[in-house]
Amino acid sequence: MAGPIRTKLRRDNTAAKPLATVTDRDVATEPEGELEQYSKEVLTALIKAGLPPTPNNFTLYFDRLLEDKSQSTRSHITSMLELEENNDAENSIMIEQSLKQGFSYIKNILNVTANLYKNMALMAKILEKRKQELEGSSDMQDAKNVATSLGLDILKLNEIVKKQSGSIKTMYDDTAKIIKNVENETIFDNQYGVYNKRYLMSKIEQEISLIRKSKHKSSLIMIELSRDLRASVANEKAVILMTKTVARILLKTSRRSDIVTHYGNGVFVMLLKHTDIESAKKASERLCELVSNSNFFLGDREIQLKISVGITDITEDSSVEEIIVSSMDGVEKAYENPKLDYAVLLRHT
Secondary structure (H helix, E strand, C coil), X not given: CHHHHHHHHCCCCCCCCCCXXXXXXXXXXXXXXXXXXXXXXXXXXXXXXXXXXXXXHHHHHHHHXXXXXXXXXXXXXXHHHXXXXXXXXXXXHHHHHHHHHHHHHHHHHHHHHHHHHHHHHHHHHHHHHHHHHHHCCCCHHHHHHHHXXXXXXXXXXXXXXXXXXXXXXXXXXXXXXXXXXXXXXXXXXXXXCEEEHHHHHHHHHHHHHHHHHHCCCEEEEEEEECHHHHHHHCCHHHHHHXXXXXXXXXXXXXXXXXXXXXXXXXXXXXXXXXXCHHHHHHHHHXXXXXXXXXXXXXXXXXXXXXXXXXXXXXXXXXXXXXXXXXXXXXXXXXXXXXXXXXXXXXXXX
16 A cells, blocks of 8 residues: 555656765675675576566565575565565455445445435325325214324334434444544545654554664654744644645655655654664755745745754664654754754663
8 A cells, every 4th residue: 555655645756856865875884684695686687687677576586586595594584574564455455345334334324315215205195195085075084084094104104214214323323433443544644645643653663673673774854834934824724735835845855765744733754764863964954945945925925934853863772652752852952943943852771
């Protein structure tokens, strides 16, 4: 699911420049591991076969050549890969099944509602028939018989309506539960067109495990529209539009490996994989510059956008919550100095 969503999120990826670039100096000088050596073999095999080293081709050869390796090598590389794997496909299947069941309930509700309408229409016809019977007879006994028959008709209809109404309520409750469960499993924020908080938390947890295994460096940055700017505008709809502009800039300038998410209340968080603090600072500088160069028009008023950024590192000995709090504290630290657009907040053990 992450792949299709990432494709959906990017509208101008070819024109975007990466926020941060890993240079030769950023590459660890430790001896190559088994996974690195195997990756080189895969790349060599691709070139030898005359195939372009695209991600799809690399994945195909990566899996194919692994079958010829020893059991110990396969186990070691597989253990590394398992840290990056997620259950997006399984979640998609579960969500799809839930949606199909929900659609089935909705269809049943519509069918029951249609039957209710038919029964009400039938009752109208019965009332008209009884009315004509009364008008055509002056005998008191006949009138009593018509009234009795009408009473029985109404009782019968009432029982049918009660039963069908109960069915509608049950199906409605079941449908509401399904919709709620689907909402709880979503990973996309429709308002801003980025990933949501739930997805962010799972990806940080996954990144911690990867760092624990491979010892690389990754960073997290929290971005929010300047509070002073929000206060000066004092227009909720305008603030939302400005925040959406910031979201589009984040998507346009992020790398394919970066994860852009809406944390909540117009606050965004970017997970910068394989990016140290210095690179994260450069990324934040460029991001602040891009946003400040984007003007927003509110009526005849031209407003210069401004953001505040908090930067922190992702470490193997910290929890997801601690990392998030550090990025929040970084934002607060940036506000302490009016000259700062961003600030770094690291945890010390």
